[in-house]
Amino acid sequence: MAQVGIILVSHSEKLTEGIQSLLEEVVGDVSVQTAGGNEEGQIGTSLDKIQNAMKNVGEAGALVFYDLGSAQMNAEMAIEMLELEHVHLSDAPIVEGAYLAAVEASVGKSVNDIRESLKNEFGKE
Amino acid sequence: MKLNATQAVNWMIKTNEKIQKQSDYLSQLDRDIGDGDHGINMARGFQAVEDTLSNEEFAEVSDVLKKTATTIMSKVGGAAGPLYGTAFQKMAMTSKGTEVDSETFSNMVEAAVEGLKQRGKSEEGEKTMIDVWSPLHDALKETSEFDGEKIREIAHSSMESTKDMVATKGRAAYLKERSKGHLDPGSVSSYYVFEALSETLEKG
Numbered sequence: 001m002a003q004v005g006i007i008l009v010s011h012s013e014k015l016t017e018g019i020q021s022l023l024e025e026v027v028g029d030v031s032v033q034t035a036g037g038n039e040e041g042q043i044g045t046s047l048d049k050i051q052n053a054m055k056n057v058g059e060a061g062a063l064v065f066y067d068l069g070s071a072q073m074n075a076e077m078a079i080e081m082l083e084l085e086h087v088h089l090s091d092a093p094i095v096e097g098a099y100l101a102a103v104e105a106s107v108g109k110s111v112n113d114i115r116e117s118l119k120n121e122f123g124k125e
Numbered sequence: 126m127k128l129n130a131t132q133a134v135n136w137m138i139k140t141n142e143k144i145q146k147q148s149d150y151l152s153q154l155d156r157d158i159g160d161g162d163h164g165i166n167m168a169r170g171f172q173a174v175e176d177t178l179s180n181e182e183f184a185e186v187s188d189v190l191k192k193t194a195t196t197i198m199s200k201v202g203g204a205a206g207p208l209y210g211t212a213f214q215k216m217a218m219t220s221k222g223t224e225v226d227s228e229t230f231s232n233m234v235e236a237a238v239e240g241l242k243q244r245g246k247s248e249e250g251e252k253t254m255i256d257v258w259s260p261l262h263d264a265l266k267e268t269s270e271f272d273g274e275k276i277r278e279i280a281h282s283s284m285e286s287t288k289d290m291v292a293t294k295g296r297a298a299y300l301k302e303r304s305k306g307h308l309d310p311g312s313v314s315s316y317y318v319f320e321a322l323s324e325t326l327e328k329g
Contacts, residue, residue, distance in 0.1 A: 044162070044202045047210075069295060073207035073244055077198065 004105040004114055005031040005062035006098050007053050007087070009071045011045055013037035019095055027102040033062075045071045050078040054087060061086030061111035063101045063118075065094040086111060092122040126272060128225040132325050133189035134178050139321035141171040147317060154310040158297040162203050163310040170201030170209070186225045190217035204295060205311060207244055208254065215240035231265040238262050245294060252290035252297060252304060254311035257283040261319065273326030280319035287312040 006023065008016040016036030023032050033053040038044030054062070064079070064087060066072045072089070079087050088111065090097050100121055104114045115125045128136070144151070144167045152164030174196045183189045190213050198210035215236035223229050238259045242248060249259045260283040265271060285308075292304035 038202050044166075045206075046202065047198050047206065070202070070204040070207060073204060076244070077207050077210070 002058040002060040003029075003031060003108065004060045004101070004111045005033060005057055006102050006105065007033045007050075007057075007062050007064040007075075008036065008094065008098060009045065009050055009053070009064060009075045010034075010036045010067040010094065011043050011071060012067075013041050015067065015094075019098055022095075023098060023102045026099070027106050030102045030106045031058075032098075032102070045074045047074045047078055050074050051082060054078055054082055054084060057084065057087055059086070061088070063087075063098075063105075063111065063114060064089045065092065065098045065101070067094050088115060088125070090115070090118055091124040092118045097122060126225075126227050126230060126270075126276075126326055128186055128230065128326070130183040130185050130189055133186040133225075134183065136322050136325040137171070137178055137189065137193055138175050139324055140318050141175040143317040143321055144168055144171045144314065147313075151310050151314055154308055154313060158292065158300055158304045158307045159310060160203075160296050163205060163314065166201050166203040166205055167314050170197050170206065173200040185220070185222070187217045187221040187223075190214075190220065193217075204245075205314070208241055208311070211240040211244045212237040212258065227265070227268070227270050231262065234258060234262040234265060247294045250290060251294045252287050252292040252309045252312075253294050254309070254315045256287050256290065256309065257312045257315040257319070260286075273323035276319050276326070277323035280316045280323075284308065284312045284316040 008019050010016045013036035016034035020032045020034050035049040035053040038046045064075050066075050075089055097118055101114050104117055119125045148164035148168040152161055155161045155163035174193050177192060177196050194210050194213035194217055198206055216233040219233040219236040220229055241255050247253050247255055249255055257280055261279050264279045287309040291302055292298045297304045
């Protein structure tokens with residue numbers, strides 16, 4: 001069965017790359033897409049970049065983690081615009097949340113199971 | 126009031142002129158209580174709006190606002206991108222297939238306010254652009270006919286009222302009481318949007 005993907009949305013490209021390599025190193029077998037920084041790669045967020053990161057989500061779905069205000073708003077908007085029903089925005093802290101989700105995704109848990117785990121661990125999905 | 130598609134394009138072009146002129150001022154306001162990028166983000170986004178709108182023909186106001194919304198969403202960046210993008214998108218949806226008169230415009234602003242609240246998870250009185258858009262809608266829905274000057278006056282006094290508010294949303298919220306005494310940058314740029322509309326309605 002296809003695995004749940006992880007999408008990281010941050011104001012900083014370095015931050016998303018850092019978390020991505022952390023997850024790949026520690027967890028291994030997991031799909032991590034990133035949308036860090038604005039279109040020029042500077043500090044900011046870009047709706048287009050976020051939509052791109054969401055393009056290749058498989059049927060198992062994906063969880064999206066964000067850092068600050070506009071990352072959240074743009075990620076929400078991207079999900080709405082692409083009408084992705086199996087892609088969910090998580091309010092969990094970006095590093096810890098993505099780590100937990102990556103571990104569970106790597107052992108084949110469903111997107112709803114992972115959301116439940118996030119809720120149990122962080123008090124929010 | 127009545128607004129046609131050509132006027133709607135002029136409205137956005139005038140908005141861009143004001144944003145370009147006030148870009149440094151907006152960034153200064155944002156440096157005081159935010160992250161300092163509001164001017165540069167808005168200037169980049171609204172220049173893109175003007176460039177896009179100038180090269181196309183539009184059948185109705187809704188089409189102009191829709192194009193504006195999608196351009197803002199992808200070009201403005203920061204929190205202003207999704208917020209302004211949502212506001213214009215809601216106005217476009219509400220005006221679709223209808224002539225824009227006083228009643229329609231009031232409904233458009235109402236939809237924009239709802240969109241802003243939902244997107245920003247915010248309410249009135251939290252020192253955000255909602256504090257310009259929402260009082261404007263309150264005033265518009267009570268009058269069956271209004272003109273540009275009325276829109277400008279309300280937007281202006283609402284913008285001024287954000288000075289004494291304490292921010293509870295966005296980056297400014299970390300400053301709490303210290304955010305008092307500063308105008309909210311998003312409210313100031315919203316004022317320019319409505320000042321531009323006012324001038325468009327007065328002068329065509």
